[in-house]
Each structure stands twice: as C-alpha cells, then as structure tokens.
Amino acid sequence: xxxxxxxxxxxxxxxxxxxxxxxxxxxxxxxxxxxSPASVWNAFVEICREGYKGSSLLVHAGxxxxxxxxxxxxxxxxxxxxxLISGFFIRVRALxxxxxxxxxxxxxLAYYTLLVxxxxxxxxxxxxxxxxxxxxxxxxxxxxxxxxxxxxxxxxARSLGASRARLFTRVIFPSCLPDIFTGxxxxxxxxxxxLVAAEMVAAESGLGWMVLDASKFLRSDVIFVGIILMGVIxxxxxxxxxxxxxxxxxxxxxxx
Amino acid sequence: xxxxGIAITMTDRGEALASxxxxxxxxxxxxxxxxxxxxxxxxxxxxxxxxxxxIGEGEFVVALGASGSGKTSLLRLLAGYERASAxxxxxxxxxxxxxxxxxxxxxxxxxxxPWLTIRRNAEFGLLMQRVGKRERxxxxxxxxxxxxxGDYGHYLPYQLSGGMKQRAAIARTLAADPRIVLMDEPFGAxxxxxxxxxxxxxxxxxxxxxxxxxxxxxxxxxxxxLGTRIIVLNGSPARIGTxxxxxxxxxxxSVTRLRQIPxxxxxxxxxxxxxxxx
Numbered sequence: 001x002x003x004x005x006x007x008x009x010x011x012x013x014x015x016x017x018x019x020x021x022x023x024x025x026x027x028x029x030x031x032x033x034x035x036s037p038a039s040v041w042n043a044f045v046e047i048c049r050e051g052y053k054g055s056s057l058l059v060h061a062g063x064x065x066x067x068x069x070x071x072x073x074x075x076x077x078x079x080x081x082x083x084l085i086s087g088f089f090i091r092v093r094a095l096x097x098x099x100x101x102x103x104x105x106x107x108x109l110a111y112y113t114l115l116v117x118x119x120x121x122x123x124x125x126x127x128x129x130x131x132x133x134x135x136x137x138x139x140x141x142x143x144x145x146x147x148x149x150x151x152x153x154x155x156x157a158r159s160l161g162a163s164r165a166r167l168f169t170r171v172i173f174p175s176c177l178p179d180i181f182t183g184x185x186x187x188x189x190x191x192x193x194x195l196v197a198a199e200m201v202a203a204e205s206g207l208g209w210m211v212l213d214a215s216k217f218l219r220s221d222v223i224f225v226g227i228i229l230m231g232v233i234x235x236x237x238x239x240x241x242x243x244x245x246x247x248x249x250x251x252x253x254x255x256x
Numbered sequence: 257x258x259x260x261g262i263a264i265t266m267t268d269r270g271e272a273l274a275s276x277x278x279x280x281x282x283x284x285x286x287x288x289x290x291x292x293x294x295x296x297x298x299x300x301x302x303x304x305x306x307x308x309x310x311i312g313e314g315e316f317v318v319a320l321g322a323s324g325s326g327k328t329s330l331l332r333l334l335a336g337y338e339r340a341s342a343x344x345x346x347x348x349x350x351x352x353x354x355x356x357x358x359x360x361x362x363x364x365x366x367x368x369x370p371w372l373t374i375r376r377n378a379e380f381g382l383l384m385q386r387v388g389k390r391e392r393x394x395x396x397x398x399x400x401x402x403x404x405x406g407d408y409g410h411y412l413p414y415q416l417s418g419g420m421k422q423r424a425a426i427a428r429t430l431a432a433d434p435r436i437v438l439m440d441e442p443f444g445a446x447x448x449x450x451x452x453x454x455x456x457x458x459x460x461x462x463x464x465x466x467x468x469x470x471x472x473x474x475x476x477x478x479x480x481x482l483g484t485r486i487i488v489l490n491g492s493p494a495r496i497g498t499x500x501x502x503x504x505x506x507x508x509x510s511v512t513r514l515r516q517i518p519x520x521x522x523x524x525x526x527x528x529x530x531x532x533x534x
Contacts, residue, residue: 152367155337160432161357161384170380174371249371254414256370256421 035221040228043221052210052222061229063205067123068195071130075187078131079138080180084172086139087146104136108194109201116202126198133194134187141183145176178252181245185238192234207233282349284436284468285311285334290343291493292329303329305493307343313435316462316469318483318502320476322531326494327472331440334470335361348435357385360434364441366421368413374400374424375409381432399431400424402464403457419450423457430461439471443478452511455481476527480504480520481511488530498530 017037023029024036031039047057055063086093103111112129119125149172157171199208207226214222245252292304303326311317321327332338333345336355345352347359355361360381368377378396387395400409403423413421422442429437439458443451459482462469473479479486484505488498504523508514 150367152363152365153369155335155355156361156363156367157369157380157384158355159335159357159359159361160381160428163384166384170383171369174369177371251370251412251414254370256366256368256413 032218032220035224039221040224043219044225047222047225053213055205057229060205060207060210061233064195064199064207065233067126067130067198067206068191070123071127071134071191072188074127074131075134075138075191076184079135079183079187080142083139083142083183084146084168084176087143087176088168088172093143100136100139103132104140108133109197112198112201121202126195126203129198130191130194134191137186137190138180138183141179141186142176145179145183146172148179149175177249181241181249181252185241188237188241189234192230192237196230281313283310284313284348285309285470286344286346287334288344290333290340290345292326292333292338293341302341302493304333305491305495307494307496309487309496309499311468311470313468314466316471316482316484316505318471318473318479318486319489320473320479320486320527320531321489321494323474325489325492327489328440330489330494331361331438331470331472334436335359335438357381357432358434359436359438360429360432362422362425362429362437362439362442364444366413366418366425368421368424368428370413373410373412374405374416374427377413377424378409378427378431380428385432395433396427396431399427402430402461403427417450419446419454422446422454426454426458426461430465434467436468436470439469441472441474444473451478456510458482476524476531477511477514479527480523481508481514486527488527490531490533497533498527 020034021037024031024034035043051057052060082096086096108129111132112125115125115128119128153175154167154171157167162171195206196208196211199206200212203209207230211223211226211230214220214226287307287309290304290307291302293300293302295301307330309317319327319330329338333340334347334352336347336352336359339353347356368374369380372380375393375396378399379392382392382395397406397409400406403426405420405423405427408416408420408424413424416424425442442458443454446454455478458469458471462482469482471479471482480502481504483502485501486498487496489495490497504514504517504519507517514520
C-alpha cells in the first residue's frame, strides 16, 4: 500500500466507497446489515461528541492503545535480548526454544482463561496475553537473524579487537535490525488481532469492547465505525514502522 | 631443462634482492609442521599437511594456489579463526588461536559494517581499542584519504561500487594499525582495471606502512607484482610445494609493466608449472 502505484490504491478505495454508497442508496440490502456511509459518519460524529456508553471515543481508543503499547514495550525489552542471546549461544537456544515452540501455535484465547484466573479481570491479564502473543514472532525473527549473520562479519570484528560484549552491542545487534523490523511488524499484527479478541471477553472499554457491545444492540453503524477505526489505526502504525525502517535501515538487502 | 636453468638464475637474483628481514630478528609468523583436518571420523577431510613457514618482519608473502587448494584455510589459521589439528603456530611470539588486533584481515568480499558510514567503518578498530574520539577521527580521515576515498567518508557501504568498498575495507583494516596484514583474495571479484588500481594501492601502502603482508591469490601476475616472496600450495591435502623470493619484486610499478620485463615470461611459466604439479 502507498507505494509507487499509490494512485491505483487511492482509486480502488474510492471505488469501494462509491459501491458502498450506491448499494445503500438503492436499498439493495437491509440497512441493518450494511448501514449507509452517511449513517456511519453520523454515528462517528455522535460518538466523538458524546462518547459511547459513558466514555468518549478517545478513552476507548486510548484504552486499547495503552494495552497494546505496554505489551509492546515488554515484548521489545524481552524478545530482542533473548533472541540475540539464544541466536548466538546454541545451548541457551536449546534451553528456551522447546517452550516457545510449544506455546507459539496455540491460539492466545485458549490460555486467556488461565491468565484471567491468575492475574484477574483487569488490564494485567490482557497485557500478559498480548505480550505472549507478540513475543514469539519477534523472538524467532531475531534469533534466526543472528544465525544468518555472515561468519566473516563476526570474525572481522573480532580481528579489529571487539570484545564479546561489544560484539553484541556493536555488531550483532545492528546486524539484526532488518530482522527486528520484520519481527516487530509480525508481532504487532499478532498483538493487534489478539487485543480485539481479548477486549471482547472481559472488558468495559476499548474499541474491541465497543464493537462487541454495539452488536448486542444491533447498532451496525457503530460496529462499522469501530471496525474502520481499528483498521485505520493498524495501517497508521504499520506505516510509521515502515517509515522508521526506511529511514533507519536503508541498507536492508543490499551488498556491503 | 632451459626452464629450470632460468629458474635457478632467477632464484639467485631474487635472494640477492629480497632481504627485508635481517637474520638476527626473529620471524613475526612461525608455522611449524601444521596439519589441518575438518570434521571427524568418516567425514574427516584433511586440507593442510605439514606446513612450515617463517615470515620475517616487513615481508610481503604471497600464497599462490588453485581454488580449493587450502590457501584460505592457511590464512584462517594465521588469523586465529581456526585451530591447527597438529603442529604449532606462533604470531608475534604468542601462540595463535584467537583473533587479535595486531593481525588485521581483509576478506574476499569487503564485508564492511553496512550500518556504518565509511568513516565509522574505518574508526571501528580504533574504537574497539579505546582510542579517543578526536584521535580516532583524525586517523580514520587520514587512512580513508590514503586509499583514495577522501570524498566518500560520509557514504554508507551500499552506496559505493565494488572496488570502492574494497578500498574502504583496506582502510578499515589499516586504520587499526595491525603489525601483520592478512589478505584473502581481496580483488578476486573485481574487474581487471579496478584490480590493477588496487594492486598498486596495496603495494604503495605496504611500502609506506612497512608492515608484514600475507596475501592470497590464484593469479600468478598478481603474485609476481606484489610479493617479495611467493609460496605455492599444491596437492591434496595441500603442502607448500615452492617457497622462494620473488626475483621480480619491485621491478615494475604496475602489473601491465611487469608483463614487459624480460624475465617475466619464464618466471610465470615456472609458477604455473609448480601450481600444476601434484
């Protein structure tokens, strides 16, 4: 999205909106299933102005983003160092990997009940769930990134006098930056989908909760507002990571 | 018959020419009866057999061998990336076995740090040796200028051509001021014109820095142009088949000129023959 052919992308979006408008204008489907763009817009304005069920839209979005952000900070602070270490030391990898390989394919909601039992119904169980969901993809990307570093690069650094510790901070970590970015994007996708699911189980705020609650009252306009908002936020987050990647790691995939 | 006759006169002349290390000073590199075997049991493969080699301070030793002849393995032993299966290697009076900043390495591929500018790449070794910032920047700028990249210090490696990257790699190694410089076919992947420029660069750097160079190649002309002494690796496992001073050392200021020297053809014939002997 938004590459060289961004005009095509914009045209496609415009066409989809036009189709939506046309279908609802001609009343081909029951507005209960597909509300018109105008009523979705009105619902958006109404929620912005008056909030939804006592909390403003900002509070809902903020609650979601706070959970996401906290979980993501924990993921960055744990998955990257552990990935670097276990990529470098085969024994650490042998120690850690069985557990990660076991829980990684499990659907997060399968163990969510346990987390709620252990940590309560508040934010901490949700943050733990999101952390677990995003940890594995980032850890695996970083660990396999370390394995792929050319041996000559490490040898060259040692010949220039790099100690073990500085090898990690000055050579191995920057070498893995491309893999870290890839892992971050995958992990964000995982945590984001899990976030919405988590808010649907036990919560009283957040965009996921708002969508679920609206569906109880057949407010399809509010459901549409929530879904569009979730999608737009995800695209914005991904775009900013890609911008960061392009500006910080311009050498990705190029010969050195 | 004529061939060996010429070779002997060449050797005589060569010995008279090449005496960079006085017999009194101990060798900086001493290799005694070294074997190297990769793997164990059935899959074991011996690549080097009974290698013995002393290198004096300031020599430019070129190791000549066909591809797969084990010459890179020999360099990796000297660099400390690999341990000998038998025998003994001493470098600057200490047993080899781990990489160290006194022994610099230039690889076949430039192998620069892609996230650092050329200047920061050149500073890397000094940074690891805890040289102060100002001194570091001064030495790096000076070395980059010496290899002809004075205007490219702020570029990232991917923005440079293959030949320029290799220049930067040489600068990175030399800026750390190693006493021994190991080069593993550094120009193998470059076009002929670029290669000739870089050969002249390496030779002038050797003359300026007065360091010990150990250079690997499969190119006979490169060996004859650069080396003060040439060793030939052949056989499988490889051993040193020929080890003698280069009679053409210092006779020409480029490989093209070298080819016009009277003794060149015979010397080339001799080295090609010893490369092919089993």
